[in-house]
Amino acid sequence: MTGGAGFIGSEYVRMLLTPGAGPDLAPSAVTVLDKLTYSGNRANLAPVADDPRLRFVHGDICDPALVDSVVPGHDVIVHFAAESHVDRSIAGATPFVTTNVVGTQTLLDAALRHGTGRFVHVSTDEVYGSIAAGSWTEEWxxxxNSPYSASKAGSDLLALAYHRTHGMDVVVTRCSNNYGHYQYPEKVIPLFVTNLLDGGTVPLYGDGGNIRDWLHVHDHCVGIALVQDKGRAGEVYHIGGGTELTNKELTGLLLSACDASWDRVVPVADRKGHDRRYSLSIAKIQNELGYAPSIDLASGLAATVDWYRANRAWWEPLKAAPAR
Known part of the structure; x- marks a missing residue:
């Protein structure tokens, strides 16, 4: 499990190792390989840290020797590790290309060399750009439009090329915008919530009309587990939440949840190359694998806000740390 100490990866690890938390894939062992960059956090694995099946390896997916030493003996690689913040990619693209493209190639080479049974590559809806109406299918x-999404598109194509060229058992998932507990507070929901809980302001890009589909991280991980277990090799599967909101609508919900008013919102200049709307069709994963999101946005957001309110000890040190 690469990136298993990050937001989505740690949810997947906790789900796999917690009875009844999701699809029962019955792992006999789980190895987490994580570089522990600013957004990776061993504390995210605390609920399962004592599970004897869990092994943690601190290291970089771009290190061929390390990857080559970790991969043997594993039946499945689930590849979460990525640089993922669009604004950071606009400021400097090199880490995104290095980790997302070269790191993925390093993992694929090791998986090919050691005969890994399945390679699950976790990606994003942002690879499609922007869509004015309707929803993307997997064939789109x-x-x-951003260095981040371009690097993820490159890694997707590499993964699928290893299936077509070498016959590797590769599946790719593409998700919509995730939210939930343990999300690093640079992303919009934890950033807004933690700022509001601290009595601060929140920045709203442009006219606030950009539209995103919101997916609870647990539903995302359930979808990944279904793909890992039953997805067809060489295929792409979309995992979405089914709730589209403008950023302004989302801001209103977060203000209400934090008992704050619109005077706490500060309009800021729009992001360069800001995609206007994302929308995934999830018909394929629904029809083939029986996926359906189970956490509605209202209850999911309420639980998320409650978690950040109750877990200041987790996020306050992250916000206080110098920017990296």
Missing amino acids: ALAP
Whole structure:
């Protein structure tokens, strides 16, 4: 499990190792390989840290020797590790290309060399660019607009090329915007919630009209588990939440949840190349694998806000740390 100490990866690890938390894939052992960059956090694995099946390896997916030493003996690689913050990619693209493209190639080479049974590559709806109406299917052409999404599109194509060239058992998932507990507070929901809980302001890009589909991280991980277990090799599967909101609508919900008013919102200049709307069709994963999101946005957001309110000891040190 690469990136298993990050937001989505740690949810997947906790789900796999907690009876009844999700699809029962019955792992005999789980190895987490994580570089512990600013957004990776061993504390995210605390609920399962004492499970004897869990092994943690501190290291970089771009290190061929380390990857080559970790991969043997594993039946499945689930590849979460990525640089993922769009604004950071605009400021400097090199870490995104290095980790997302070269790191993925390093893992694929090791998986091929050691005969790993299945390679699950976790990606994003952002690889498609922006869609004015309707929803993307898995066959849609890729048209990424940010350095982040371009690097993820490159890694997707590499993964699928290893299936077509080498016959590797590769599956790719693409998700919509995730939210939930343990999300690093640079992303919009934890950033807004923690700022509001501290009595601060929140920045709203442009006119606030950009539209995103919101997916609770647990539903995302359930979808990944279904793909890991039953997805067809060489295929792409979309995992979405089914609730589209403008950023302004989302801001209103977060203000209400934090008992704050609109005077706490500060309009800021729009992000460069800001995609206007994302929307995934999830018909394929529903029809083939029986996926359906189970956490509605209202209850999911309420639980998320409650978690950040109750877990200041987790996020306050992260916000206080110098930017990296």
